[in-house]
Amino acid sequence: MDNIAGSKSTLTWLVHISVAALVILWLIPTFGLFISSFRTADQIATNGWWQSLFPSEQNLTLRSAAPETQVEQNGLYVIEGQLFEDGAKAKISVWGISSRDIGSYKPGDTAELRKGGNITVQVDGSYRMESSEPFTGSRGSRVFVTATQPPKFTLFNYQDMLFKDGSASGMGKAFLNTFTVTIPATIIPILVAAFAAYALAWMEFPGRAILVAAVVGLLVVPLQLALIPLLKFHLEIGIGKGYLGVWMAHTGFGMPLAIYLLRNYMAGLPRDIIENARVDGATDFQIFVKLILPLSFPALASFAIFQFLWTWNDLLVAKVFLIDATGQTTVMTQHIIELLGTFGGNWEILATAAFVSIAVPLAVFFAMQKYLVRGLLAGSVK
Amino acid sequence: MNPALLGLVTIVLGVVGCVGYFYLSNLVLDTVIFPARGPHAGRNINWANMVRPWLFLLPAIVALGLYLAYPVVETLRLSLTERVPGGGYTWVGLANYEQMLKEPKFWEAMRNNIMWLIVVPALSTAFGLLTAQLTDRIRWGNLAKSLIFMPMAISFVGAAVIWKLVYDTRPVEQDQIGMLNALYIFFGGTEPQTWLTIPIWNNFFLMAVLIWIQTGFAMVILSAALRGIPEETIEAAIVDGAGPLQIFFKIKVPQIRTTILVVWTTITITVLKVFDIVFAMTNGQWETQVLANYMFDKLFRANDWGLGSAAAMVIMLLVTPILIWNVRNARKEMR
Incomplete structure (x- = not known):
């Protein structure tokens, strides 16, 4: 199919370029947030994340060390040091000592300080201040530099978010809560649905066709309808809002897809194996546990991934059935919503929080993509 | 209890509960209610095989019914009522x-x-x-x-x-x-x-x-x-x-x-x-x-x-x- 109608080479190039463009278009929003999560608040506020990937020229206001660090050498008072933080590797092109004239000196030049003495700044940001009189005051002198800085990233945001109590604390707890919701809500529906799927695929009984049709119908029922009736029901039977309720809700909402996927897969298993086992005297329970379950692993894995992604990423069900007024059981999606409200402009917090919550599904996605695709193909109603 | 621990307990209880339910219900069906022996062995096996699918289906049907089918009906009913302060509902027809x-x-x-x-x-x-x-x-x-x-x-x-x-x-x-x-x-x-x-x-x-x-x-x-x-x-x-x-x-x-x-x-x-x-x-x-x-x-x-x-x-x-x-x-x- 590759060499359609002769004009192969130009067309192939066009395809390569358009696919590359599409991939970049699709990746760039995520990539931008990802890069932002490794930048400090100041960096994010000063320029776009795309500028952080290249060495950038910036005007900075820096300060020399305070006069109290001065030492006396041969009758001269000297302050020596480095204007940049450790390892900044910036290169100064011009500098100055007045905010009205920030580019009057070249690296290596010496400038007269207004309060007496002089200062020499080198290209790498090291400086030397000399004066015959002691330097006074509590703060160092300001130095205005125009410097080219290499890209600089930090893990600070992640450390701050996960291991410290502070502005955005709670993400660590929300992470654990999300896990607590997700794992039972993934495993239990699989078991329940697998038995039902086996019955619908391999057992003869009246009403089977209607049940299968009902499952297909329930696949598309919006869970929005379930919110109030079930919240009412949970409150009446005394579960209230909490983990038990959210596990039950996820089990119920995941059930149609689980049964549908598993039944389709199981119905496609070879009839001989199952009938041979029956002839050999195996009970349905034995056939199910020893034959069907192991053989259905791909379908089980497909559904497990769906359910995991869906419960991990869910906001609505958790909001309605889990999170109460105390906020102790908040999940990550809800936590991010709250951060959006309180730290709407603090992109270092938002970006980091978003990536903490995205990391696990992404890992699952890339590790088990084969099963996800297989499940999608089986799950879209044909 | 720590929620993570609670989750773990739930997984174990849930899995054991599920498997236990299916295993025990089958066992009871085959040995107690319709034992495959005695004078009516053949009839009993037939009966057991008619009931068994429903044992397999029961938890799923309950989940589907309660969490998806019932809410459709209940939402329809709620949409035709109004909550009365202090509890209860009144029928309001299409007013909503x-x-x-x-x-x-x-x-x-x-x-x-x-x-x-x-x-x-x-x-x-x-x-x-x-x-x-x-x-x-x-x-x-x-x-x-x-x-x-x-x-x-x-x-x-x-x-x-x-x-x-x-x-x-x-x-x-x-x-x-x-x-x-x-x-x-x-x-x-x-x-x-x-x-x-x-x-x-x-x-x-x-x-x-x-x-x-x-x-x-x-x-x-x-x-x-x-x-x-x-x-x-x-x-x-x-x-x-x-x-x-x-x-x-x-x-x-x-x-x-x-x-x-x-x-x-x-x-x-x-x-x-x-x-x-x-x-x-x-x-x-x-x-x-x-x-x-x-x-x-x-x-x-x-x-x-x-x-x-x-x-x-x-x-x-x-x-x-x-x-x-x-x-x-x-x-x-x-x-």
Whole structure:
């Protein structure tokens, strides 16, 4: 199919370029947030994340060390040091000592300080201040530099978010809560649905066709309808809002897809194996546990991934059935919503929080993509 | 108890409970109720085999019935009642619907939902078809596919944060940190725009997020369908001198028409349920309300269960044609 109608080479190039463009278009929003999560608040506020990937020229206001660090050498008072933080590797092109004239000196030049003495700044940001009189005051002198800085990233945001109590604390707890919701809500529906799927695929009984049709119908029922009736029901039977309720809700909402996927897969298993086992005297329970379950692993894995992604990423069900007024059981999606409200402009917090919550599904996605695709193909109603 | 520990206990209890239920109920059925021995062994085995499917199905049917079927009926009932302060309900007939139809916010949500329903499935399917066709023809196509598919794994909330950065606005004298504004200024715009507050257009900026997520889904399904097309039909077209575009639109697309329809309807259902994106990005302000968020607003902010249920019924009504279509197809397939 590759060499359609002769004009192969130009067309192939066009395809390569358009696919590359599409991939970049699709990746760039995520990539931008990802890069932002490794930048400090100041960096994010000063320029776009795309500028952080290249060495950038910036005007900075820096300060020399305070006069109290001065030492006396041969009758001269000297302050020596480095204007940049450790390892900044910036290169100064011009500098100055007045905010009205920030580019009057070249690296290596010496400038007269207004309060007496002089200062020499080198290209790498090291400086030397000399004066015959002691330097006074509590703060160092300001130095205005125009410097080219290499890209600089930090893990600070992640450390701050996960291991410290502070502005955005709670993400660590929300992470654990999300896990607590997700794992039972993934495993239990699989078991329940697998038995039902086996019955619908391999057992003869009246009403089977209607049940299968009902499952297909329930696949598309919006869970929005379930919110109030079930919240009412949970409150009446005394579960209230909490983990038990959210596990039950996820089990119920995941059930149609689980049964549908598993039944389709199981119905496609070879009839001989199952009938041979029956002839050999195996009970349905034995056939199910020893034959069907192991053989259905791909379908089980497909559904497990769906359910995991869906419960991990869910906001609505958790909001309605889990999170109460105390906020102790908040999940990550809800936590991010709250951060959006309180730290709407603090992109270092938002970006980091978003990536903490995205990391696990992404890992699952890339590790088990084969099963996800297989499940999608089986799950879209044909 | 520590929630993580509680979760662990639940997993164990749940798994043991499930397996125990199925095992024990089968055991009881086979040895106590209908033992396969004695004078009626044969009859008993038949009886046991008639009951067994229902044992296997019972937990699933309970879950389906309670969590999906019953709420449809109950929501319908709630939409026809009004909560009385102090407890209880009174029958109000269609009053909730009447009140809803008078609200401008409802019509705004309806208008936006219709735009979503047209734009998102169409563009997702179109992009999906395009990427499926293009990536099938190059060697690194699988990598490209998996990267375009990736947003599927990202939560709507995460996606909302990702796109909010794209749409971010800074005052005109500062450097723009949102990509869209940076591009806008680069191509000659003067004032940076607050994209999410420009009525009508902001809807499209929200839709972009869902299209970005759903394209991968469409691509995966359509790519499998494209591969399933018999080679002979394409070869015949080449022999007859058809160009690549003609082959694509006249040979391939007609053959995968049903799959395109399936993708379209599946995305349509997702669109009808879209809540998180709007909730996280604008919360329905600046004329971006949609039905699902309108309903959530009525239920949990205004605390008006009657009106909220009526809004939920509207969503259900919009889903119903697809539901019927699916069920009919499934029944046809089973025969």
